[in-house]
Amino acid sequence: MTVNEALFNYSLRLGDNSLILSHRLSEWTGKAPILEEDLAITNIALDKLGQARFLLQYAAQLEGKGRSEDDLAYKRSEREFYNSLLVEQPNGDFAFTMARQLLNDVFDFFLYEELTKSTNEPLASLAAKSLKEIKYHLRHCSEWIIRLGDGTEESHNRIQNSMNELWAYTGELFEMNEIDSILIKENMVPDLSKLKPKWNNMLCEIFEKATLKKPEEGFMHTGSRKGVHSEYLGFILAEMQYLPRAYPSATW
Amino acid sequence: MNKEKQWPLWEVFIQSKTGLPYKHAGSVHAPDAEMALQNARDTYTRRGEGNSIWVVPSDAIIASNPADAESFYEPGNDKIYRHPTFYVMPEGAKHI
Incomplete structure (x- = not known):
């Protein structure tokens, strides 16, 4: 695999993560618990969509086969998506959505902090x-x-169970x-194993303030690096891709 | 939470540029000050409206009573010497 191919794949990984999380968050639009939170979640969804657009445009450019960001978003199948299994999980209740967001955001925070030092200019900028x-x-x-953790018994249980x-x-x-190995050698991306202790520490601090227990280590799902997903991604894509696939020449 | 199961109301003031006065932008519901600040940010500064926000509990604001308008404001109306209308504006002077 060449550096260019590795970069293409890495951009898809980051871009798909932002795109699918954006889609999940957008499912709250119009039905969040209160108006202010509706706007907040929709804002976050739009930020994520902006990141996804940049990354998929960059991926399309790296690939050089004339595909556009839209082709990458709407015309790839489930097995060609590399977002984490975490972000494709259904929204559940509000606590579940916030728990999913926290686990992802703490990871993204440390990942993007490292990426600002990337020798690859587009990724660094x-x-x-995004940071x-x-x-x-x-x-x-x-x-x-x-x-939620330090709130009522019910809110505490809901957020603990979600976590x-x-x-x-x-x-x-x-x-x-x-x-990762190819791009780490070029100093373009960080070694993820080095992020883990920081991720762990920040979560533990938040759990402590929230009076939550850190979940016990156990079975871990895997698959997205190879494009193997949970049953939920197919449904997301069916909804997200329906229109451009059914009406390929549709424009705004 | 109060009886109506609504979070407390907060008034939002936004400063559009450093040095300018804060202007009332609207209000938000929030359980506490930090969330009020975040809700204000998400509700009122999405299009670059400002770079600083104040949030104030709505019940901390003391408002004048509309019924008092006569005694509050009318006495000023016939004291024309309080109004700066006796000066000739220099030509070309702006923003006075």
């Missing part, structure tokens, strides 16, 4: 821009986690393959 957004997303969801259930999707975030 995207990371610098500002991610910091706010992280602030928003961690404040929610603290309030316990989603924990099994966090092992995969740190998995690396050939793509």
